[in-house]
Amino acid sequence: MIRVGKLTDYATVILSVMAKDKNRVFAAMEMAAVTGIALPTVSKILKILVNAKVLMSTRGSKGGYTLASEPENITVAAIISALEGPIALTECSISKQACEQASGCGIRANWHLINQTIHNALESVTLADLVRPLAVPEEIYIPVASLYQ
């Protein structure tokens, strides 16, 4: 299975709750209570999302977290890369060095294509789509040839 860590899954749960009431400020403790995820873990995720600019935070009493942009503008690609790093399936897609080292390479340029295809797919889905479960979005066309420029 191509996988994404549990933390990323938790992040979508947390962000979905926040998106449903997008102007509120949520404290970490509150999110832990609502989602059932342990507080230290929720905190960790929230901090990561702030660093990735998906969330904004305010410290001090009455502080907490809010969405940094409209749910329509927060893509699944952004959420996943916040928690998992750059979207890429293999090392060599990230650094060419790693690629050159391995023998038998020359194929791997194509992982790049695969990664781009997936990245585009993930950019086409937003947090707004996630909280609007059964809505049918407009058709999205992904011209693969555009990846080869």
Added chain:
Amino acid sequence: MIRVGKLTDYATVILSVMAKDKNRVFAAMEMAAVTGIALPTVSKILKILVNAKVLMSTRGSKGGYTLASEPENITVAAIISALEGPIALTECSISKQACEQASGCGIRANWHLINQTIHNALESVTLADLVRPLAVPEEIYIPVASLYQ
């Protein structure tokens, strides 16, 4: 990073070598020599690919492995799921049980959409594309709405 294990990466290397000479029978030892991947590891991967029907094998002396179908008909989705299991980013996409257990769910139906989108993307790339590195394929359109039926 959304990731795929090293074994999957190795598998693409091995399969690419085989696709370039698609009617030959390759022994595991030969593949190890050509790719530089250790023999036990190569063997493990080849066995997995046979189980997934991506390769065919013949035992005994002069035995070895061959592609089970034309490179055009072996999709990247097939290769990845052979090594990683079903293509899905989260547990709950595979079993609904896992989904129901977690609190705060209801969002996760949408992971299903994301998984389908990725799966379609991976089905659109074949082994033939991998060995024809710089060719520009025809445009491929992925109508996301079709996933909602």
Added chain:
DNA sequence: CAATTAAGGACTATTTTAGTCCTATTTAAA
């Protein structure tokens, strides 16, 4: 100034993944 809340980082435990090895089975050829 006290209470509340986030930031940052270090650390541990758990789980997954990679990699190896052993034994059994099949086939071809001498």
Added chain:
DNA sequence: TTTAAATAGGACTAAAATAGTCCTTAATTG
């Protein structure tokens, strides 16, 4: 019919990645 060359299957170990926790510091409000 025996030997050599292959794959099949599974058990096991080691290494790496991930999840999860905790502690100390910093900021804000009343």
